[in-house]
Structure formats: C-alpha cells, structure tokens
Amino acid sequence: MLVGIALTFVGKMKQRGSVSGKANAATVADDGFTLLELLVVIAILGLLVGLVAPVALRQLGGARVSIAQQSIERLGSILEIYKLDVGGFPTTEQGLQALIIRPTAAQRWNGPYVKGDAVPLDAWGRPYIYRSPSQRPGRDYDLCSKGDSGDTGNSSPELICNAS
Numbered sequence: 001m002l003v004g005i006a007l008t009f010v011g012k013m014k015q016r017g018s019v020s021g022k023a024n025a026a027t028v029a030d031d032g033f034t035l036l037e038l039l040v041v042i043a044i045l046g047l048l049v050g051l052v053a054p055v056a057l058r059q060l061g062g063a064r065v066s067i068a069q070q071s072i073e074r075l076g077s078i079l080e081i082y083k084l085d086v087g088g089f090p091t092t093e094q095g096l097q098a099l100i101i102r103p104t105a106a107q108r109w110n111g112p113y114v115k116g117d118a119v120p121l122d123a124w125g126r127p128y129i130y131r132s133p134s135q136r137p138g139r140d141y142d143l144c145s146k147g148d149s150g151d152t153g154n155s156s157p158e159l160i161c162n163a164s
Contacts, residue, residue, distance in 0.1 A: 064123040068145040068160045071122065075143055076162050078113045085110045089132045089141050095119070096130050122160075124148060129159075136161070 078099060083089050086106045090098035098106070099113040114120060122128055122145035132141035139162070147158030 065160060067123040072143050072145065072160065072162050082113055092131045096128060
C-alpha cells in the first residue's frame with residue numbers, strides 16, 4: 001500500500017516537470033500538494049503509529065518482566081552468599097534490609113551485600129516481597145515482585161517469584 005502511494009507521488013512529481021526537464025509557466029503554479037494528498041499522508045502516518053505503538057508498549061512491558069526475573073535471580077544469589085556467611089537466610093522480619101544493615105543476631109555477617117543504602121526495588125519501583133521461611137512448598141524463601149499491576153495479594157497471578 002505504501003509502495004503504491006510512493007509510486008503515485010513520484011509519478012506526480014514527474015508530471016509536474018516538462019519533457020526537457022525545465023518547468024514551464026503552467027507547472028510553476030501547480031508546485032504544491034493538494035489538501036487531499038496531505039490528508040492521505042497524515043492518515044497513513046496515523047495508522048502506522050496506531051499499529052506500531054501498541055507493539056512497542058507490549059515489548060516494554062515484557063522487558064520489565066524480564067528485568068524483574070533477572071533481579072530476583074541476582075538477589076537470590078546474594079541471599080545464598082548471606083546464608084553461607086551467617087548460616088541461614090534473613091527472617092521475614094529482618095527482610096532484605098539484612099543485606100545492608102547487620103542484624104543483631106548475625107554473628108558472622110560480612111556485608112553489606114548490596115551497594116547503596118537502600119534495598120533494591122523491582123522494575124516498577126516497588127519493594128520486593130520477601131518471606132523466610134517460604135509459603136511455597138520446596139523453597140527456602142519467597143522473593144517476589146508484584147508485577148505491573150502492583151496487586152498486593154499473595155496469590156496474584158501477576159507475582160513474579162524466585163524459582164528456588
């Protein structure tokens with residue numbers, strides 16, 4: 001469709017010049033585009049934006065989910081190092097703050113385990129949900145992001161959680 005419009009545009013441009021390539025007095029007055037041609041181009045651009053924008057926004061949402069999953073895996077690795085040093089995972093009450101500030105009961109704490117003075121946030125700028133021991137079978141702890149919706153329900157299908 002766009003190729004056809006482009007060919008029509010090129011053909012119209014060729015028609016505006018004379019055979020010898022010099023413009024004559026009749027074609028000088030016809031150098032602009034008609035309102036209909038401009039409206040067609042604007043409509044085509046509007047359709048392209050309407051078709052491309054939702055796809056681009058979907059890709060952005062998928063990228064945030066991927067970033068959240070990778071961040072959870074990275075924090076999981078940090079929690080494993082914490083466990084090796086201290087002998088166990090931080091409790092739910094200590095939370096991820098135990099990676100930054102030494103808990104009073106931790107004798108062999110060798111932190112801080114993450115950079116900065118604050119606990120990392122998920123891809124949407126919200127705090128992670130951390131529970132130890134885990135409420136899911138076969139796991140030592142739960143480390144989850146509330147996802148795009150930010151739903152606080154523990155069984156929300158939007159939760160993005162650690163695999164181990």
